[in-house]
Amino acid sequence: MARRGSGHAKGTSRLSTQIILLVISFSLIFLGKLDIYTLRAAKTGVSDVIAPLYDIVAAPVRAFDTMASGMRTLASFRAENVRLRAENERLRRWQRRAEILESENRQLRTVLGAASTTALTPVTARAISAPGGSFAHSLLLQIDEGHRIRRGDAVVNADGLIGFIIESGRKSARVLLISDVNAKIPVLLASSSWPGLVLGNNDQRLRLDFLPLEAEAKEGELVLTSGHGGILPAGIPVGRVVVAEPGNVIVAPSVALEQISFVSVLTKDEGLDKPVDLADLERFFGPLKPESDGRLLEGISAAELLK
């Protein structure tokens, strides 16, 4: 009888433990959404501790991936070489065009007295994780201690926008990818300048919404960040329109999000209200070095012409 009573008490205690743990795990869903500073700090602390362990565990997977992609490249070596030569030639033509346009742009900026508002310093970081789930698209960056990465900083690579920082710890930072359902990026259509909002939906394609009624997106049109809201800098490529139907505009990201390894975090300098230093502008927004064929407009000024 006493044994039965003890067993019953044990069963009741186990059941109550399970109920308490169920309640705690359920409340975690809401606590995560509340964005309380202490919780955020705890989460970044956990990420800081686990990130090096994860990096070790992921090493064999990364090695396998490198080996597999190496074998794929070897198999298509010849075709790849021909493709790259053609692409190189095309890019050279684009480079010349870009240099001319940049030079023209700089001169027009000088004439108009237009100045960019934000000085950005790129910080290089390594991506150590990938989304791997249908319910959230974020990735973790491993960064050096003493960095100046903060929430809201844009994360880019050579191809365009990857996402923005949502958590920044001592040695790690979390990026919300543009493909996440919570990512809503203010953008402009590059050729028509119509503003809109690019929305992620946890897929490899993005949706372009909130376009004005008279706006007409074209297939292949480039989509750039508009800088509205002041979080992300303007002019970063987000993607290209791949489906342009009324009420259904789909954008393919410029960046191959499944192949991210190193990224640049565009950190804002201390004190955004400080006056813009023209030398900084020159450094970040100045044109590429002109070629020596002398065809560029670089350097020609009224004073020189008068001489």
Place this chain on the structure above:
Amino acid sequence: MSYSAYFQKAKLTSYFSMQFMVAVSLFFLGLFEGALSLLEIFYISTPLLSFAVYFTLFVFYPVALPVLSLVIVTVLLDVFFSSLDHSQTFAILVSLLIVRGAVSFPEQRDFMEIWQSFIVALVILLGLQSVGYMIWHMSFINFQSVMFQFGVTVLLYPFLHAIVRQAADLLTHISQR
């Protein structure tokens, strides 16, 4: 120090409790599962390897994996891998508790029955997460990636089940010597 100390029989019992070691192993398995997303094929959704192991341990070896260990491990992995939606811990706990209640005397059951129970647990897990996601974000889930995750996990379950059972038998055999 005498020479006899070198010839003493080694201690086969760990200082750490079995439950702690199981929890640590599951934590590393969870990290490995997350690392699989670095492969292009699993970029959008990785197979739920750790859930398959939780299920087998929860049903066959409940002493090795108490609910508290399960919650601690899943919360840590949930925080590390997804910073926004922490619904995974709750969904895992609910699905495992429901299915464990339904699977009595697992040792006497055919493997096909266990597999079916695992599929039910997986449907509950992904169903809860999908419904939570759709309510929370007012948006449809990408069913293609969820179905891919479901299919690959179901196909891999027999292998994981065999591995866990073999490992448990081996550990029992060693500890009884």
